Every structure is written in C-alpha cells, then in structure tokens.
Amino acid sequence: MKLPFKSLVSLLLLLGVVFTAGLVAFYSMTRQRLEDEALLRQLLRAKEIAYQLKPGISYTRHVAESAAAVVAPVRDTAELERLLQALLIAAPSEAIHGLGVWFEPTAGIGGGSAVAPYAHRADSGSGLVAVTNARTSQPGEPHGQPWYRRALEARGAPVFPEPHPVEDSIYRVHARALLDASGKPVGVIAVDVSIPHLYGILQGANAPGGEEWLYVTTPGGRLFAHPAREPLLAWARERGQPVAALGELTLADARGYEAGQLSGPRRTAQVEIGESGWTVHVSSAESSLFASLERFRLAILLLGVAVWGVLLAVPFLVHRTVRIRELSFALEERRRLHEVLARSERRLREVLETSLDAVVAVDCHQLICEWNTQAERLLGWTKEEAVGRPAFELLLCPALRPLLEGDDGAVMRRQRICTRVRRQDGGELPVEISTTVVQSGGRLMRYFFLADITERQRAEQERNRLLAQLQQRGAELQATIDNMVDSVVVSDRTGRITFVNKAGRQFFGEVGSEGLQLTEGHLELHGLRLGGERVARLEEMPLYQALRGNVVVDADLSFPSPERRRTLHLRANAAPIRDEFGHITGAVSVARDVTEMVELDHLKDEFVRVAAHELKTPVAIMKSYAQLALKSEPTPTTYRKMLDAINRGADRIDRIVRELLDVSQLHLGQLKLTEEPLDLRELAEETVANMAAQSTQHRFSVRPGEAVIVQGDRGRLRQVLVVLLDNAVRYSPSGGLVEVRLEPHEHEVEVCVSDEGIGIPVERQARLFERFYRAHSGTPHDRGGMGVGLYISREIIFHHGGTMRVSSEEGRGSTFCFSVPYAPRRERNGLHS
Structure with missing residues (x-):
C-alpha cells in the first residue's frame, strides 16, 4: 500500500516533534548527571589536597601528646630544654618547626613565669635545633591571651588557636595543657608547624591560569595560603584595608576578590582537615568545571539540527523519486515474470526429461505433441518419430481408448494395463498409466504417465512367495511349540x-x-x-x-x-x-x-535311609561276635586272620552305613548337631595321634600354637578331620608328610590339611563336594569309596556356620581347608577357667 505524499510529510513532522521532545528530555536528564559528576570531581579534588595536608597538620597532635606526657613532671630547666630539643630532633623537619612551653607562676619552676623555653630549628637545611626563651622570640604575654586560657580550661584536650606570624615563617597550630600527677594544669605546650612544606603542597596543586584555585583557611576563617597572594593583598589595600600579611584577610575577602576580579560565575567546594579546624577550599570557574556539559549541549543541538534537516529533505527527495521508482518497478516486474516463466519452462523440461515415468502429451486431435527420454527408452520410438503421429499407432491398447476420449478435466486417474507398445519385439509390456487433462492456450492437453511395473510385479510375486513361506514356517513353529x-x-x-x-x-x-x-x-x-x-x-x-x-x-x-x-x-x-x-x-x-525325577530322587533317599537302618543291626551283631571271638580262648592263626578280616569288613560296612545315613539326613534336612565349647587344637592333635597310630607309613605334623575355642559338635568335627586325614593318607605315597595347621583370624579359625600326594586335576576340582563324585574314578589312582566323604564334610561345616575350600596342583599334593567361627567370649572364658 502506497503512502500519500501529504501523509508522508505529516508523519515526518510528527516524528521530528517526537524526536525533539525526546532529545530535550534526554538532555535534561543527562545535564543533571553531568553537573553532579563535575561537582563530585571538584569535591574529590578538595579531599585529595586535604588528605595531603592532613599529615603535616595532624602530626602536631601526636607530638603535643607525647611532649605533654614527658614534660609535665619535669621541674629542672636544663632537663626541660634537653627534652624539648630531643623531641624536636625526633620529629620530621617538614612537619614540626618548634616546641614551646609556658608554665604557670604557681608551678614553682625557675622563678615562676620566667620559664618559657622554646625549641626550634635553627636552619632547615642543617637540621640543628636551638633552644631560646619564647618570651623574647614571640611577642606578648601568653598568660593573658585567649588561646592560653582555652588550653588550660580544656585540661589536656587539643586546642587549635588562630596562627600568628613569627619571623615570617612559623604559625602556632596546636596547644595542650600540661597536667601534674593530680590532674591540675601547670602550664601549656604549643607545637608550631613549618609553612614551606604546606605552601609547597598547595603550589604544586594549583594549576596556572586561575580556572581553579586551591587555598586554605584557619579555624577562625582567616587565609593561610592563596595562589593569588600578591594580587589579593593589593586588592585589599586598594579598598582601604591596611594589611601586611595574608593571615589578616578572611574567607569573605577571598570570595569578594573572586567575584570582582574574575569573569564568570564560580563554584566552591570545601573540606575540613581532620579535627584541626583548617579547611581546604577549591574555587573553580563554571566554564571550566562544566566544560563537558557545554560540549554535550552543543552535540545535542547539532544532532537536532541534523535530524530536522534530514526530515525536511526527505519529502523533496521522495517526491522526485516516486515516479522513477514506479517505472523501474514496472520494468523489473515484467523482467521477473519473463524469468519466472522461462525458469518454469526449463524446470518442466528437466522434470519431463529426468522423470522415471514415460510422459506422453496428446492434444485434442489425439496427436502426440510431447515425448520424453524415458518414453524413448520404454517404448522404443524416438521423440522425432513419435511427435505428430496419432497416439493409437504407437500405444496399441484397447484400454487406452476410454482414456483418450474421456474429458474429466484435471482429475488424475490411474489404471494398470498390459499393452503391446514395445517396438523392439512387439511383446506385452506391463505398465501403470496415469492420465490428467490440462488446459493450455485455450486448448486441452492430455498427459499420460506410463510406469514400467515389471520389477514391481516380480517383487510382489517374490513377496507373496516369502509371505507364504513365512506362514508355513510360522505354522510349523506353532505346531512344534504346541507339541x-x-x-x-x-x-x-x-x-x-x-x-x-x-x-x-x-x-x-x-x-x-x-x-x-x-x-x-x-x-x-x-x-x-x-x-x-x-x-x-x-x-x-x-x-x-x-x-x-x-x-x-x-x-x-x-x-x-x-x-x-x-x-x-x-x-x-x-x-x-x-x-x-x-x-x-x-x-x-x-x-x-521334573515331578517324576524329584519323586524318584526322594524314593532313592528313602531307600538309602531304610537300607542303612536295616544294615546297621546285622553289621553290629557281626562285628560284636567277631570281636568276642578274638577275645576268647586262643584260636588257630588261620581262624584269627579270618576273624580279623571279618572285623575289618564289618568296620567298613559300618562306615558305609553311617555315611549313607548322614547323606540321607542331610538331603532330608534332618542332620542334628550337639554343640558345645571345645578346644579345636586339642581335638586336631587327638585325631592326628589316632590316625598316626593306625597309619605308620606316613608322617603327621600339627603346628604348635595356643588353644582355639569354638562352638561345635565334637563328634562331627572329628568326622571332618578323619575324612580329610584319610584322603591325605590314601592319595599320598608311603613316607609322605601330612600336615595339619590352624590359622586364627579375626572372627574364625581356619584348619588346613596338606599332603604331598598325587593332587587333583583342575577341571575336576569344581565337583569335589558333590554327592557320589569321585575325582579319580576310572584312573589308575582310583582308591575306591562312595564319594560322599567330602560332601558330608562340607555340609557339616556349613551347619557350623563355616566354609570349605580346596587348592591342589596335580602331582604336587592338595590342601583342604575349613573355617569355624569362634565360640562366644563368655563360653571361651568359662572353658579356660
């Protein structure tokens, strides 16, 4: 939408007024801030000079306090002079010029009021200190002067009297009363500061010109130092004031001189120097003080003029260029439309040539007017041969006639047909045809899009085959899982x-x-x-x-x-x-x-238990009669050997029966322990001794040590030791060493049985503690047995709250270890007692 020229001018004027109002508001806000910053800089300048002057003036207070404390008790004149001289030598020369002491007539020192020693520097360059009588060097009687009476009345508090010139260089700046032991004032001590040092600070701070003046006034408002000293004195004399020194002028005189002699308004800032009452004044010309503000005001003014100039120039420039822009826009729009049309034609041609479908355009006379590259490859005729010929000559298919003769506008229709359209062999080519009607240049054009679906049909056939195969496999898998x-x-x-x-x-x-x-x-x-x-x-x-x-x-x-x-x-x-x-x-x-397997397992356990009980009684009877026969009247040697064999066989059957009963009880959870406190070392030594008496072909060793008290079943723990010792003897060569050692730990004791036997293969060690497993079964080292000894031993130790482990190396022996917790402390103590 175009904006009328008058509306544009009104809008620009409104913008100019709004901008000017905003610029004025911004100037007002910023002006106050710049003024505050300038005044703050002036105040900081005064504080900086006061900070530089403060040590030279305030140091007199510390000197006066120290001198008052030292001088007050002294009553000898010579000693008093030496003390003043020493204090002055210790003080900096640029700060303190002299020390003066005046005693009251009632103090009783050197004839009363005649004593007034004054120590001062003889020469500022040499550093020598001279002592004179203050009455001769300083005119006037001090006892009657106001500063003296004020110092006495202050009773030790600092007094800053008005300074007065002494030999054109000394001012008294600090006075303090001297107090005796009872707190009664006996005199006054005064400290004088040297002017040259303070003057030097002020002269270095004052810049030439007069745009900014720094000067100092005393507590009474008199001038101490001023950069325009001589012009100021001359101005005062012209007005009829008989002044000889700057100290006779006041602050009002300085302000009057500035107002009458200097051009332009001025601003003054003042800062007091500590508690001395001295004041630093900084008087600045407003033209210098607010120079940045003036520059800012000029910049704002120039900016406003520039903006208004631009705003007033815009309507004239716009009025001259509107027509040119309209003409240029019309020409550019025509050029752009031509480019868009040409680009669309190129893109349409590119789409047609790169399309994966064959594209055929037929006019209202059913003549071919477009034939793309894919149509050449698919149908076999070149574009030059096809364009201008009737569509029925090249697309031989009865199903194509309704598509050619129909008139359904721009509606896209898709139909899959098989037609003899391939020029090379005249064979049928399965294609999918889509058609649409487009109106162009006042006539209807019908476009055909032919897609070769040979591969698609082949893929569908393959997919159907795989789907049928998958369904068959699924049915087979379902039947397998269900059965x-x-x-x-x-x-x-x-x-x-x-x-x-x-x-x-x-x-x-x-x-x-x-x-x-x-x-x-x-x-x-x-x-x-x-x-x-x-x-x-x-x-x-x-x-x-x-x-x-x-x-x-x-x-x-x-x-x-x-x-x-x-x-x-x-x-x-x-x-x-x-x-x-x-x-x-x-x-x-x-x-x-696994119900039948579990029930069969239970039946086996029950059978083992019943068979063990049934065998226990006859074995006991047989063993008893064999032992009785051996103890009766002497029998022939042959019968004795037979009875010994019967006794050993009965022992072996009895051991097998006990093992079967233990296995049955463990499997059924019926193993019972009779626990009591016992000495495990004593039990180990007793068991080893019995085994050594039975097997004389092996060496046995129990490492010595202290008693180890545990809570356990003595018979069952002996059974574990017997199994481990019997295995060590059985699988060790004659003369081999079988060692038993007890290793105490924090909460348990570990018992280890080591041998020098044949060892156990690594791959068989994991199953050593299974029921009826024999590691050497089927090997030359098979020593017989049921394979339940280690199983029973591990279960016994487990019921004692311990663990069992094995470490073995084939050909070098084995070590079996089990651990048992200690007995409670009270039971251990009771067993020891």
Whole structure:
C-alpha cells in the first residue's frame, strides 16, 4: 500500500516533534548527571589536597601528646630544654618547626613565669635545633591571651588557636595543657608547624591560569595560603584595608576578590582537615568545571539540527523519486515474470526429461505433441518419430481408448494395463498409466504417465512367495511349540502373558491364560513355591527376573495340582527378549516337568535311609561276635586272620552305613548337631595321634600354637578331620608328610590339611563336594569309596556356620581347608577357667 505524499510529510513532522521532545528530555536528564559528576570531581579534588595536608597538620597532635606526657613532671630547666630539643630532633623537619612551653607562676619552676623555653630549628637545611626563651622570640604575654586560657580550661584536650606570624615563617597550630600527677594544669605546650612544606603542597596543586584555585583557611576563617597572594593583598589595600600579611584577610575577602576580579560565575567546594579546624577550599570557574556539559549541549543541538534537516529533505527527495521508482518497478516486474516463466519452462523440461515415468502429451486431435527420454527408452520410438503421429499407432491398447476420449478435466486417474507398445519385439509390456487433462492456450492437453511395473510385479510375486513361506514356517513353529513337552510362556515388557503353548496351559491352568497379568494373589491362591521352601513372590519368578535383564537357569518351581492329585515340580529357564537396539520388549520362560525325577530322587533317599537302618543291626551283631571271638580262648592263626578280616569288613560296612545315613539326613534336612565349647587344637592333635597310630607309613605334623575355642559338635568335627586325614593318607605315597595347621583370624579359625600326594586335576576340582563324585574314578589312582566323604564334610561345616575350600596342583599334593567361627567370649572364658 502506497503512502500519500501529504501523509508522508505529516508523519515526518510528527516524528521530528517526537524526536525533539525526546532529545530535550534526554538532555535534561543527562545535564543533571553531568553537573553532579563535575561537582563530585571538584569535591574529590578538595579531599585529595586535604588528605595531603592532613599529615603535616595532624602530626602536631601526636607530638603535643607525647611532649605533654614527658614534660609535665619535669621541674629542672636544663632537663626541660634537653627534652624539648630531643623531641624536636625526633620529629620530621617538614612537619614540626618548634616546641614551646609556658608554665604557670604557681608551678614553682625557675622563678615562676620566667620559664618559657622554646625549641626550634635553627636552619632547615642543617637540621640543628636551638633552644631560646619564647618570651623574647614571640611577642606578648601568653598568660593573658585567649588561646592560653582555652588550653588550660580544656585540661589536656587539643586546642587549635588562630596562627600568628613569627619571623615570617612559623604559625602556632596546636596547644595542650600540661597536667601534674593530680590532674591540675601547670602550664601549656604549643607545637608550631613549618609553612614551606604546606605552601609547597598547595603550589604544586594549583594549576596556572586561575580556572581553579586551591587555598586554605584557619579555624577562625582567616587565609593561610592563596595562589593569588600578591594580587589579593593589593586588592585589599586598594579598598582601604591596611594589611601586611595574608593571615589578616578572611574567607569573605577571598570570595569578594573572586567575584570582582574574575569573569564568570564560580563554584566552591570545601573540606575540613581532620579535627584541626583548617579547611581546604577549591574555587573553580563554571566554564571550566562544566566544560563537558557545554560540549554535550552543543552535540545535542547539532544532532537536532541534523535530524530536522534530514526530515525536511526527505519529502523533496521522495517526491522526485516516486515516479522513477514506479517505472523501474514496472520494468523489473515484467523482467521477473519473463524469468519466472522461462525458469518454469526449463524446470518442466528437466522434470519431463529426468522423470522415471514415460510422459506422453496428446492434444485434442489425439496427436502426440510431447515425448520424453524415458518414453524413448520404454517404448522404443524416438521423440522425432513419435511427435505428430496419432497416439493409437504407437500405444496399441484397447484400454487406452476410454482414456483418450474421456474429458474429466484435471482429475488424475490411474489404471494398470498390459499393452503391446514395445517396438523392439512387439511383446506385452506391463505398465501403470496415469492420465490428467490440462488446459493450455485455450486448448486441452492430455498427459499420460506410463510406469514400467515389471520389477514391481516380480517383487510382489517374490513377496507373496516369502509371505507364504513365512506362514508355513510360522505354522510349523506353532505346531512344534504346541507339541513340545516343555511349557513355553511369553510375556510383554509389562509382564502380561501374550503366548502360552499347550503344555503350559496343561501345567498352569487359568494362571497360564493369554492376556493375564500375574499378581501376588495368583501365586498365593495356587500355592506356587520357589525351590520347594516357601510361596514365591512375583519379582522372584523367572519370567519377571528375565524382564529385568537376568538370565535364569534351572529354577525349581512346585505347586499342588488337583487334577493330577499330587504336587508338580518344574525346572524353569527364562531369558529376556530384546529388539534390534538392545531394549527389552518381553521375556520367554521354558519349564520342564521334573515331578517324576524329584519323586524318584526322594524314593532313592528313602531307600538309602531304610537300607542303612536295616544294615546297621546285622553289621553290629557281626562285628560284636567277631570281636568276642578274638577275645576268647586262643584260636588257630588261620581262624584269627579270618576273624580279623571279618572285623575289618564289618568296620567298613559300618562306615558305609553311617555315611549313607548322614547323606540321607542331610538331603532330608534332618542332620542334628550337639554343640558345645571345645578346644579345636586339642581335638586336631587327638585325631592326628589316632590316625598316626593306625597309619605308620606316613608322617603327621600339627603346628604348635595356643588353644582355639569354638562352638561345635565334637563328634562331627572329628568326622571332618578323619575324612580329610584319610584322603591325605590314601592319595599320598608311603613316607609322605601330612600336615595339619590352624590359622586364627579375626572372627574364625581356619584348619588346613596338606599332603604331598598325587593332587587333583583342575577341571575336576569344581565337583569335589558333590554327592557320589569321585575325582579319580576310572584312573589308575582310583582308591575306591562312595564319594560322599567330602560332601558330608562340607555340609557339616556349613551347619557350623563355616566354609570349605580346596587348592591342589596335580602331582604336587592338595590342601583342604575349613573355617569355624569362634565360640562366644563368655563360653571361651568359662572353658579356660
């Protein structure tokens, strides 16, 4: 939308007024800030000079305090002069010029008021100190002067009297009363400061010109120093004031001189120097003080003039260029349209030539007017041969006639046909044809898009073949899983069951239904137990452990089955199901019915227990009669050997029976221990001694040490030691050493039995403590036995709260160790006592 010229001028004027108002507001706000900054800089300048002058003036206070404390008790004139002289020598020459002391007539020193020593510097360059009488060097009687009376009345507080010239260079700046031991004033001490040092500071601070003046006034308002000293004195004399020194003029005189002699207004800042009452004044010309403000005002003025100049010039420039811009815009728009049209034609040509479909355009007379490169490759005719010819001659297909004769506007229609359009062999070419009608230049053009679907048909056939194969494989897999003896249960990531095979449905009943979400209530209702001990919790189930990423192997489950009228025992494995990214999407559990195996195992244990009990009585009778026969009247040697063999056989059968009973009790959880405090070292030594008496072909050793008290079953621990010692003897060569050692630890004692025998292969050590396992079975080193000794020993130690381990190297011997906790401290103490 174009803006009228008058509206443009009004808008520019409005912008100029708004800008001017904003510029004025900005100037007002910034002007105050710049003025405050200039005054603050002036005040800081005064504070800087006051800070430089303060040490020279304020130092007199410390000197006066020190001198008053030292001089007050002195009553000898010579000593007093020496003290003043020493104090002045110690003080800086640029700060202190002299020290004067005046005593009261009642003080009783040197004839009363005649004593007034004054120590001063004889020469500022030499550093010598002279002592004179203050009455001769300083005119006037001090006892009657106001500063003297003020110092006495202040009783030790500092007094800053008005300075007066002494020999054109000394001013009294500090006075303090001298107090005796009772606090009564006995005199006054005054400290004079040297003018040259203070003058030097002020002269260095004052810049030439007069734009800024720094000067100092006394507590009474008199001038101490001024950069225009001589012109100021001359101005005062012209006004009729008989002044001889600057100290006779006041601050009002200085202000009057500035107002009458200097051009332009001025601003003054003042700062006091500590508590001395001296004041530093900084008088600055406003033209110099506010120079930055004046520059800022000029910049704002120039900016406003420039902006208004631009705003007033814009309408004239716009008025002259509007027409030119309109003409240029029209020409540019025509050129742009031509370029767009040409670019569209090029893009259309590129699209047609690079299209994967064959594109054929037919006019209203059914003559071909467009034939792209893909049509040449697909149909076999070149563009020169095809353009201008009837479409029926090249596209020989009855199904094409309705598409050529139809008139459905720009609606796209797609149809799959097979037509003899291939020039090379005249064969049928499966194509998919899409057509649309476009109106161009007052006539209708029909476009055909032909896509070769040979590969697509081949791919669909292959997909159908693979789908049929996949369905067949799925059916085979389904039939296999349904006919498996093991149950298969699959769940999604939330634990909801998504598949259960036939065996699973038979095992679990309604709990194994597809779509069911298992809960703790289902497990309690059906009495599902884990390991046969207690009702399992949901998170302990193999399927749910697999959902957490764990692989479960051989987990035992049991639950009562009313249909089979017995308890079913299952052994389950489970694993997580992961997607291609490793994320868990579900879990699968496979369970096998091991009920018959478990029942058979129980029957074997029961058989072993019953057989052991049945054998125990006849073996005992046989052993008793054999021992009785050996103790009766002497029998022939042949019969004695027979009886000995019968006795040994009975012992062996008795040991086998006891081992079978122990195995049965352990498996049924019926092993009982009679625990008592006992000395394990004593038991080990006793057992080794018995074994040494029976096996004289081996050497036995028990390392000496202190008593070790444990809480345990003496008979069962002796049984463990006998098994380990018997194995050491059985698998060691004659003359070999069997060593027993006890190693105390913090909470338990470890007993180790070592031999120098044949050792155990590494691959067989993991199964040493299994029932009926013999490591050397089927080898030349097989020494017989049932393979239950180590199993029973490990279970006995486990029931004592300990552990058992083995370390062995084939051909170099073995070491079996077991640990037993210590007995409670009170029982150990009772056994020792």
